[in-house]
Every structure is written in C-alpha cells, then in structure tokens.
Amino acid sequence: MKFFTQKDRLTAAIQDVLKAVATRTTIPILTGIKIEADKAGIKLTASDSDISIESFIPAEEEDKENAEIIEPGAIVLPARFFSEIVRKLPESVIDLEVVDHFKTIIRSGNIEYNLNGLDAEEYPRLPKISEDGAFTLPADLLKTLIRQTVFAVSTSETRPILTGVNWKIENNQLTAVATDSHRLAMKKVPLNSSSGGDKVYNIVIPGKSLNELVKILDDSRDQVEIVITGNHILFKAKNMLFLSRLLEGNYPDTSRLIPTDSKTVVKLDAKEYYGAVDRASLLAREAKNNVIKFSTVDQNTVEISSYTPEVGKVVEKIRSLSMEGEDIKISFNALYMMDALRAADGTELTIYFTGAMRPFVIKTDDDDSLVQLLLPVRTF
Amino acid sequence: MKFFTQKDRLTAAIQDVLKAVATRTTIPILTGIKIEADKAGIKLTASDSDISIESFIPAEEEDKENAEIIEPGAIVLPARFFSEIVRKLPESVIDLEVVDHFKTIIRSGNIEYNLNGLDAEEYPRLPKISEDGAFTLPADLLKTLIRQTVFAVSTSETRPILTGVNWKIENNQLTAVATDSHRLAMKKVPLNSSSGGDKVYNIVIPGKSLNELVKILDDSRDQVEIVITGNHILFKAKNMLFLSRLLEGNYPDTSRLIPTDSKTVVKLDAKEYYGAVDRASLLAREAKNNVIKFSTVDQNTVEISSYTPEVGKVVEKIRSLSMEGEDIKISFNALYMMDALRAADGTELTIYFTGAMRPFVIKTDDDDSLVQLLLPVRTF
Structure with a gap:
C-alpha cells in the first residue's frame, strides 16, 4: 500500500474513528486503526466491539484531489501513535507506505516515521448490515434528539436496560425515551413514509454510543440514513459509518408514568x-x-x-x-x-x-x- | 460588619487569595477566607501555613467607589462556598452583613444567602515582616524570572532543598537557580543600589509558592517590593501581599557545574x-x-x-x-x-x-x- 493524502483530511478522519478505538481490550489489534486504500480513496476503521466507526476520504471530491493512491492495500497502525504523529506533522502532504512485514513508513517533508503495523487480515470483520429497513433524519435533528434525551439514561448497571435510550418507531413517528427512574426525557420526532416512517421498531441504543455519535455528526441538514437489524443500528452519514450494538431486553413502558x-x-x-x-x-x-x-x-x-x-x-x-x-x-x-x-x-x-x-x-x-x-x- | 461592594472587585480579590486556601489541613479555620472591613476598604486573607495571600479592595480608588463600609468588622467564611456564591450572583452590587453569632448574610437583588461564619479572632496571625531589607523588581520581569527557572525544580522530596529555587543577591545582581540534578536553569537579573541591589541574600523559595505567585501577578511594569526575613519572603504588589515561607538548608553550589x-x-x-x-x-x-x-x-x-x-x-x-x-x-x-x-x-x-x-x-x-x-x- 502506498498513498499521498492531505494532512487535514487524514487528521479529521482519524479524529472521527478515534472515538471507537478500544482502550482496554482483550483483542490487542482493536487498539489500532485499520487503514485501507483503493482507487476510490482511503478508509479508516476503528472498533471497540460495542461501537465501530468508518471514515472515508474519497480520492477525489468535487474536483478536489484529497488523496493519490499509488498502490492499494491495507494495514493496521497503533491508534495513539498514528493519530499523534499525523497531528504533529508540519507539512500539508503526507506520504504513507507499507513496506515489508507490515512496517509502515510515514513521510512528510524531512521527517520519516517507521511504525510497526499489524496485518489487516487479522482485524475483526464488522457485521454486515443489509440496506433494508432504512429511514432517514437530518443530521442536526438527530443531534438534537440525542442531546435532549441521552443525559437522562441511568449510569448504574443495576438495571442495564436503563443505560440506553429507547427508540420506538410507529405511525410515522419516532419516540425517544430515557430514564434513570428519578427523571425521564421523552422526545417525539415526526417521520414520513418516504423517509421510512411506516416501519415499526422498538429498540434500546446504549447511551454511550449515542454520546459518541453526537460528537462526530456535523450540524448540517444532510440526511443520515439509519438501518436497524436484530442486534445493531447503523448510522450512515456523508463519508462516515457509525455502527452500534443494541441493548437486549425489554424497555419498561413509561407512557403511563x-x-x-x-x-x-x-x-x-x-x-x-x-x-x-x-x-x-x-x-x-x-x-x-x-x-x-x-x-x-x-x-x-x-x-x-x-x-x-x-x-x-x-x-x-x-x-x-x-x-x-x-x-x-x-x-x-x-x-x-x-x-x-x-x-x-x-x-x-x-x-x-x-x-x-x-x-x-x-x-x-x-x-x-x-x-x-x-x-x-x-x-x- | 456590613458593607456594599462591586461584584467584579470582590470576585477578583477572592480569586487572588483562593490560591492560598488550605485544602487539607489540621486547622479547619484555614479552609476559610478572612474578611476584614474598615473605612479604608475590605481586606481578604487566606493561608495554608506555607503561603499566605492578602488582597485589598480600597473603598475609593482614583475617584471610583469600590466599596461602602457601613460598619467595620471581621469574619471568616468557608472559601469554597463564598467564592462560588459571589461568582454566581447576577447583580453587580453585593451586600455583606454579619449578624449574630457569626451568621453572615450575603444579599444581591432578590437573593439572600445566610452562611455560617467563624470568629475572625480565631484566625492565625500572619508573621509580622519588618520593612527593612526591601528591594524591588517590575512585576513582568519578576514573572519572567520565575517562569524561566521554576520548571526545573525537583518534584521529589528525596532532597527537599531542590524543590525550591535558589535566589542569590549580591553585587547588584539577582541570580535565580533551579535544578533537579538532571537539568538546571539559571537566570540573572541586574538590580541597582536604589532598588536594593546592595543587599546580600542567599535564600531558597519553594517552587510551589513561586508557581502560585506567578499566577496572580499581572504583566505590568509596576514595581513589586520584596522583603526577605530569616524564614519568609514577602512580595508586595498593588493591593496584594504574598507571603511564603523559605526552605531551610544550604543550596548546593551549582556554579562549577x-x-x-x-x-x-x-x-x-x-x-x-x-x-x-x-x-x-x-x-x-x-x-x-x-x-x-x-x-x-x-x-x-x-x-x-x-x-x-x-x-x-x-x-x-x-x-x-x-x-x-x-x-x-x-x-x-x-x-x-x-x-x-x-x-x-x-x-x-x-x-x-x-x-x-x-x-x-x-x-x-x-x-x-x-x-x-x-x-x-x-x-x-
């Protein structure tokens, strides 16, 4: 693998995925960031098993060249070093090259880092999410919805289901509820059939996942596609995928409270x-x-x-x-x-x-x- | 005691002395701030035995009225509550009154706090410092002198003398030296006879004291008067006194290093x-x-x-x-x-x-x- 890319784009993509990098884990490779390059661009992936984030740098975007891919490939680099190195490089163009045995050379100006990488083949595969069952929300509304409910989740593990936010979708309406049994916040957002409001779901998303998601969503009106499967929820924004597991169990009926x-x-x-x-x-x-x-x-x-x-x-x-x-x-x-x-x-x-x-x-x-x-x- | 004063002046004075408030202490009254009012103005004092700071709000200053003293007196109020209360009051004028049994009423707009104070007579007296032996330095130069040396003091208590900065005054020159035995910083500042450069001193000031002093000195060219006694050093700036104990012992001779x-x-x-x-x-x-x-x-x-x-x-x-x-x-x-x-x-x-x-x-x-x-x- 070998590519050139803009420092600012690479820094932004690293910052996005960094929130999912595992800090304490029994799977050492999850403390790294997976970097994949093909002719379409560069994809970064991080995961702590609960949350997985992908950030994509398109090689070309609106006639601007973000990256030049010389040779496609993949590598896993230690997240902490990789992010600090890129952030502290003084030049605007960064050259990354994998040489033998997963050794990776990062060059910029007169600086040459030589990092020990790991085999990208060893990195766990993310669950495949089918495109079925998608609905959409504008990014800014999604952020408001999260911000107005997630603070009320329980921080205690005595009733694990209360550490999540309950999302119910039915009759063209999304109702989000969080409670720690001392207080409750409930937000209703209208959906329409074209944006998937005719589907029916009742899920519980970990508060921690939503707190991370809200940090990397921008305040735009861009639509975020949301796909729900049995165990996962996937948020698809521009150049970014955010995957979270769901909490298992029945959320208490709070409507009569x-x-x-x-x-x-x-x-x-x-x-x-x-x-x-x-x-x-x-x-x-x-x-x-x-x-x-x-x-x-x-x-x-x-x-x-x-x-x-x-x-x-x-x-x-x-x-x-x-x-x-x-x-x-x-x-x-x-x-x-x-x-x-x-x-x-x-x-x-x-x-x-x-x-x-x-x-x-x-x-x-x-x-x-x-x-x-x-x-x-x-x-x- | 009863007075009115400007919120911003009181807040600034509290911030100055707060750095000397004892957090862990065997003398509970030292977790408080002593407030004294007489017709000249309001004096706040805090001390953790190592460092003592006094901040003064003159009743009048350059034709501006900072405080109106209705009845002179003194009280000690819990530092944390007093500082947070004053900071969060919405009005610009604050009214403070001591009623019976050291109960203190703080009023501002439609808000009335009733705080349990302590007898100011119980507050330890600060050591009396004679005015003899003073020399002076402009505040900004004093700050530079501290900043350029204090970082090199030792943080280990194995050689306590190295946790301080050595100040030597002789031949119209102040030499400040700090070392942790791995690195050393030495700064020389010329004094003149009129500013006390003909005196001879060799003292060691705790690094911690200098780190606090540098935070409350402003970047002005105003002269700071410095008085050294056997056990203490006193810094006198405009409306502010900063007293620190000195470290006992002989500082190693670093000149031949x-x-x-x-x-x-x-x-x-x-x-x-x-x-x-x-x-x-x-x-x-x-x-x-x-x-x-x-x-x-x-x-x-x-x-x-x-x-x-x-x-x-x-x-x-x-x-x-x-x-x-x-x-x-x-x-x-x-x-x-x-x-x-x-x-x-x-x-x-x-x-x-x-x-x-x-x-x-x-x-x-x-x-x-x-x-x-x-x-x-x-x-x-």
Whole structure:
C-alpha cells in the first residue's frame, strides 16, 4: 500500500474513528486503526466491539484531489501513535507506505516515521448490515434528539436496560425515551413514509454510543440514513459509518408514568430560573442529594431555597410569568433540574405539578415534542 | 460588619487569595477566607501555613467607589462556598452583613444567602515582616524570572532543598537557580543600589509558592517590593501581599557545574527544533525515559531521531543555522529539552556541547541572562 493524502483530511478522519478505538481490550489489534486504500480513496476503521466507526476520504471530491493512491492495500497502525504523529506533522502532504512485514513508513517533508503495523487480515470483520429497513433524519435533528434525551439514561448497571435510550418507531413517528427512574426525557420526532416512517421498531441504543455519535455528526441538514437489524443500528452519514450494538431486553413502558392532568401550572423565564436553581444548589451540594425547594409565593413570585444546617441557607425570589391552580411547595434534585433545563432550548418553560409527592412535567415554549419528568424528593 | 461592594472587585480579590486556601489541613479555620472591613476598604486573607495571600479592595480608588463600609468588622467564611456564591450572583452590587453569632448574610437583588461564619479572632496571625531589607523588581520581569527557572525544580522530596529555587543577591545582581540534578536553569537579573541591589541574600523559595505567585501577578511594569526575613519572603504588589515561607538548608553550589569551554557549537531555529524534538519524543514516550538522539550530519544539517523497538523509529533532518567544532552524537530526555525551550523566549538558540557524556548548555538569541544546562543520557 502506498498513498499521498492531505494532512487535514487524514487528521479529521482519524479524529472521527478515534472515538471507537478500544482502550482496554482483550483483542490487542482493536487498539489500532485499520487503514485501507483503493482507487476510490482511503478508509479508516476503528472498533471497540460495542461501537465501530468508518471514515472515508474519497480520492477525489468535487474536483478536489484529497488523496493519490499509488498502490492499494491495507494495514493496521497503533491508534495513539498514528493519530499523534499525523497531528504533529508540519507539512500539508503526507506520504504513507507499507513496506515489508507490515512496517509502515510515514513521510512528510524531512521527517520519516517507521511504525510497526499489524496485518489487516487479522482485524475483526464488522457485521454486515443489509440496506433494508432504512429511514432517514437530518443530521442536526438527530443531534438534537440525542442531546435532549441521552443525559437522562441511568449510569448504574443495576438495571442495564436503563443505560440506553429507547427508540420506538410507529405511525410515522419516532419516540425517544430515557430514564434513570428519578427523571425521564421523552422526545417525539415526526417521520414520513418516504423517509421510512411506516416501519415499526422498538429498540434500546446504549447511551454511550449515542454520546459518541453526537460528537462526530456535523450540524448540517444532510440526511443520515439509519438501518436497524436484530442486534445493531447503523448510522450512515456523508463519508462516515457509525455502527452500534443494541441493548437486549425489554424497555419498561413509561407512557403511563407521565401525568395527564395537573393541579398547578407555573410559567417561568428559563434563564432566570436556571440561575436561581444553580445558586440554590451551591449549598445543597454539601448534602448528598442536592435537594432544593420550590414554593409558589403569590401569582407573580416563586421562591427557590435550600437549607444545609452545617453551611447555611439561601432564599431567592424570581418572577413567575403566570401561575394557575393551587399553591405548591415541592423539593427536588437541583442537578437533575439543571440537566433538564440545559436539554430544553427555549426562553420560557412551563412546569405542571400534580402535588408535592407526585412526579411533575417540564415543557419549554409550549413545545410538546419534548416532555421531561422529574420525581420530587421527600423532605420532612 | 456590613458593607456594599462591586461584584467584579470582590470576585477578583477572592480569586487572588483562593490560591492560598488550605485544602487539607489540621486547622479547619484555614479552609476559610478572612474578611476584614474598615473605612479604608475590605481586606481578604487566606493561608495554608506555607503561603499566605492578602488582597485589598480600597473603598475609593482614583475617584471610583469600590466599596461602602457601613460598619467595620471581621469574619471568616468557608472559601469554597463564598467564592462560588459571589461568582454566581447576577447583580453587580453585593451586600455583606454579619449578624449574630457569626451568621453572615450575603444579599444581591432578590437573593439572600445566610452562611455560617467563624470568629475572625480565631484566625492565625500572619508573621509580622519588618520593612527593612526591601528591594524591588517590575512585576513582568519578576514573572519572567520565575517562569524561566521554576520548571526545573525537583518534584521529589528525596532532597527537599531542590524543590525550591535558589535566589542569590549580591553585587547588584539577582541570580535565580533551579535544578533537579538532571537539568538546571539559571537566570540573572541586574538590580541597582536604589532598588536594593546592595543587599546580600542567599535564600531558597519553594517552587510551589513561586508557581502560585506567578499566577496572580499581572504583566505590568509596576514595581513589586520584596522583603526577605530569616524564614519568609514577602512580595508586595498593588493591593496584594504574598507571603511564603523559605526552605531551610544550604543550596548546593551549582556554579562549577556549568562548563565554560565547548567543543561543538550549533545554532538552530528555535521553533523548528522544538517541533522536531516534540515529534521524535512521540515514540520515545513509550520507553520510560523519553530519550531522543541529536546528531550533527554536516555543517548545515542536524538529525533528530528516536528508536523504540516495540513501536518503531523516527528520523528528522533540520537545518542548523551554523555549526562550529567537532561532530557530535548525543542523547537526552526530550521532555527536559522541551521544558528548556519553552522557558526560553527567542527565535534562535545555541547549544554548546563539550562531548557526548558531558552536560551541555543552551542559550537563546545570544542572551547570557538565561543559561540552561541539560545532562545527556547514556545509550548503548
């Protein structure tokens, strides 16, 4: 194998696949990046068994030459060294050549690296995914969907299924739900039949996979093709493939957890409220559960407070933009509330309470596509 | 005690003293910040026994009102909470009031914090420093002096005296030396009699203290007054006092370590050379001592290389701007070389070798005020 390529393109492709490189593994070759070159271009692959990423550098693209393939072939190079070497090379053109016994020469200007590679034939094959069952979403919407739900997954392995995000596709709608049993985030996205909305799926994607995917997707309106098989989900973006295994097991039915009625409805300025929760949580962090208190004072005022005997207390009054129904005093985890507020874009938010001991619902800007649920904390 | 003050001034003063707040201590009150107010202004103090910092907010300064003191007094507040609270308050004016039993109310807009304070009388007194024996240096020169030497102190406690920087003042000159016995940095700064250069001192300042001091000094030409007593050194800048204990013991005589003759003199472009050392060190980091090899090739070329059997090798040729004397092949620790190059400002550097087994000297831009010494590593 021998090719020339642009440093910036190679660096970007390495950065994409690097997120899937195994750090602790019983399969040493997975700590490497597989590099394949043929006349179409250069393909990089990395995998940690859970996630696999492929990034492709087309030899030519829109009349621009990204790479010149002198001799096709394949090699596996140690990911950490390969990425640091390429990043630190000063010239814009890099020459990579495999010589005998998987020895690989990387040249740029007056610099010559000689790296010990591994046989690409030894690299595990990725599962073959059929093209059937594809639907599509624009990259930016997919990113929003992930960002607004994945933070609520459980980090505890006691119920492994809750470490993933549940995606249900039916009736031209994708519903994504994540919960750690203290809070829940649910996002609905319309699909149409031409983009595959007539299919029916019910899958659970590991939160970790989605957190990595969101980092390498760009914020474009480009369509991402999504293919679901029995055990895997494949995301196909421009010059990039992202494959994740799915979690096995049944995701709990969360639909009946979300209250449909409410006794108190309070509308707040999102930024002002976030600031008050953040400030009240400062003292609450000393105690173990970050509990702060939310109390309606009158039609126009809400009080956010917290009290930690060893440290002190804080009381802040903020405006309520509107308030309907009964007065309420309720306590909850400030960090969960801040996560919920960060996930929701929008300048106004509405909280629907059904009593101090019942879960409550948060929506922003009267947008029903994102519903968040928080459980109160009992304080005595 | 009760006062009003500007949030930005209070935040800046807290940030200054925060670096001296004790994190692990047997004296719990040292995890707090002492706040004193009198008609002149507000003084904050923090100390971890090794370092003490005072920051002062003058009530009035250049016709600007920074603080209004309603009632003088003093209190000690928990540093972490106090700093986070002040930083997160949304309004520009903060009102602080001590009520009964050291309870302290911090108000800003519609927010009221109630913090449990401690009796300021219980806070340890800082050592009294007489004004005698002061000399002065501009803040920016003091920062350069520290930055160019402190990186070379030892991090090992096997010879505690080497964890400090040796300052010798005599004959209108300050000489600062740091060494961990593998490398050495020596900086000379001229003093004049009016700025205290006629005094004679030989002290060792803990590297940790200097690292903190350099963070809070600004880059101005303002004079910093320096007072040395038997056990302490005091730095007095505008509205700020920084006190450090000194290390006890005799600093080794390093003057005879620096070779006065040389057999090979090589002049290099500093940036080009740094890049080559950095790139060669990539592979060397896998081995334990980061060793790379420097070889003169001809009058105009130097080769930087490294070889780690498990990973591979790298060879880079760079220009030498000039070369005099014998050819040389020498090995050294790449990270020490990079530290030395970062400390030295300048576009050209000259290395004076006296043989492959002898320490060698690095200077930049023919500037004799900074001399760096590196020990070679034997490779076979």
